[in-house]
Amino acid sequence: MKLLKLVPDDTNIKFLKWRFPFFIVSILLIAGSWAMVFTKGLNYGVDFAGGLEVRATFTERAEAPVAELREDVENLGYQSPVVQRFGEDNQVSIRVRLPDEVAADNEAAQAAANEVVAELQGNYPDFRLDGNDNVSGKVSGEFREDAIFALVAAMLAVALYIWIRFEWQFGVGALFALFHDVSLALGMFALFQMEFSLQIIAAILAIIGYSLNDTIVVYDRIRENLKKYRKMPLPELLDLSVNETLARTVMTSLTLLLALLPLLFVGPASLFGLTAAITLGLFVGTYSSVYMAAPLLVWMGVTSDSFVPEETVADRQEKVARGEV
């Protein structure tokens, strides 16, 4: 049987030739993402914004009465509720942001939640409550802090590990690549105003994990080649390393994509955001390994000496004693 080869043997693509333009593109993408986050803002779900979300199925009809629902909630005095299809056509999610003074008061927030659910249940005989989330302003604030902390801590911890296992330049390179990935993920959520929830934090951490996988595989090959080809100019050596690991990169990205696509299309609706974020991260993470993590090594001056163990004074004395020097 003839086996499939996704990447031909001995590719010699000059990835690093385009490092300046691509690096500029990366920087612009990062800047653009943050500009998005700060101008448009993230569309926080109830996890991070507080308030309540009600999910329901209308058992007796093919399509949920979205407009009426919105009006019902507005009539109760809660401004601009978000009413969205969710999964099937007769399923909706209704998100209500509570006024600040209500959100701050636990009892009042509870009362508001009960009021909304009771009103909707009363108005539609075929309203089946599938679930609701109700998060107080205080707890949602903590969720935000914890999420930021988890993201920053994860990025720093893995960068530190890479510094220890490789060299400081590799740690910095990996950290930048991760920063790139996280920024772009946030930027996309801000641009498309997709709901940003705790699940998405999980997705971003998964992206960090995956992107890092990629970076490490390339870095490992760079380290190996640095020892092997002591005289090769760094850009050339990086190209060689990326080319050598290209088959693996393509193959792994593809398997992951094959695993994710079914989840995206036939998986539960509530996992769509999470899966979409990871899928985006797959591309962004691969790109950043090549165009952020690698060029930075050139500019920070990694040399083949980095991985040749330094001679200690004791080694030196020993050699002298043995008459080798």
Added chain:
Amino acid sequence: MLEFPTWRKAFLWGVAIVGMLLSLPSLFSLANLDWPEQLPEPTINLGLDLAGGSHILLEADRADVAATRLEDLEESVRNAMRRAEPRIRIGDVSTADGQLSFLLDDVTEVDRARAELETIMNGTGPVREWDLQVVDGQRFVLTPTQAGLDNAVDAAMEGALRTVGIRIDGLGTREPTILRQGDTRIVVQVPGLQDPEQLKELLGKTAKLEFKLVERQASAEEVQRGFVAGGEVVPYAEGEGFPNGVVVQRIGGIDGETLTSAQQSFDPRTNEPVVSITFNPDGGRRFARMTTQYTGRQFAIILDGEVISAPRMQEPIQNGQSQISGSFTVESANNLAIQLRSGALPVDLSVVEERTVGPDLGADSIKQGMFAILIGTLLVMGLMIVTYGRFGIYATVALVINVFMLLGIMAALNMTLTLPGLAGFVLTIGAAVDANVLINERIREERKRGRRVVAAVENGYKEASRAIYDANVTNFIAGVLLFNFGSGPIKGFAVVLVVGLFTSVFTAVPLTRMWVAGWLRKTRPTDINL
């Protein structure tokens, strides 16, 4: 490379088989099949988002605890000064700004007053609960210490945890989880609970019950003002048909701590739902004395600072039993009975987070998630086989073992599978073959460089393992952080990710290596199709 001692083979197979066997009960239960009862049953827990149920986060207010504690202190200070021989006279008592302060009438009694205070202030514990300052020789100021307040909050939370436990047991639901979280929070998770309202109703009330003698009906202004000289004004609970409230005696009375049981029942005359209560001997005696002494007068049954009814005492009640009536439904009477049985919460709890998932939605999610996992696995397997042939088959067998082991280990460690956990599962499947991809690509390279089969395979495994190791350790770091700082559903994702790291490395590296080695030894091929 080719040498695999028997003990090592036995060990690898043993781990794989035990890991897979552990998943069997979970698979049975996920498929709704009966698991033979005589076998052990470590099934995987389904999170509330998959099983359906309610999650409620309750929070106590430190300020509440501090205020209650200050009130108690005021009471004990007054009592101590009154009981002292001779009595120490104090005045101008105030509890402003979280401090208790009072003025000593006779400045020469400073030392005596201080000695009295010492005994009540700091109890017997090692921790200093209050700081005492004497200003201008006669104004005593008692300030709570941080450590003392911490202790009090801790004790209140432990008490609340017990009370919440008893109340939820009263609901008769299956396997609730009740955990303390942080300093002032309690998480309650009840799988399969359909009606979170009842749960919130049950936990949202302190249920502090008091019986007090009524002086007279209070006017609207008195209720508004909240106090009258010599008595306490208590408003009627809403919906009682009484506009105002009553004035009750401040001191005396009986409280809910003296109850031994409370049941929902029906009033034999009116057939209304009521709560029947039984006092303990001490409470029974006091109740008998109260009903004997004040026959013909009203007593107020006060719940959480509101009068729920104020019956007239018709005759002395000697048997220590009574009933509470007051426009209950069967459900609300039952709730109150549960609350009274559990005793009052030592501190008010309010709901700060609530998540409910209906059972139908959870079941749908499992079905769709499992289907997606199945398709994803098949696609990945197909790609591996067309790309790597025999080596791809090894990788896919390893992948299947990985999936079962992951389920099995999660079940054995009693971990919880959540909706994001399903996504973690898929991610693990995609990433699990990465180790095999790395190894196989490396073998291809080594072959291209002209190494012979065995050497190429050996090098492939050796050279790839460095990257595999580093990649998995970094992912492990990220996973652990995710688990520690993430909340709720994120934890579920992290659990699968971390356990998946271990099972996927185990199945992808040593296990496939064993199979490859076995095949090479048996057939000694001079070329491999890779």
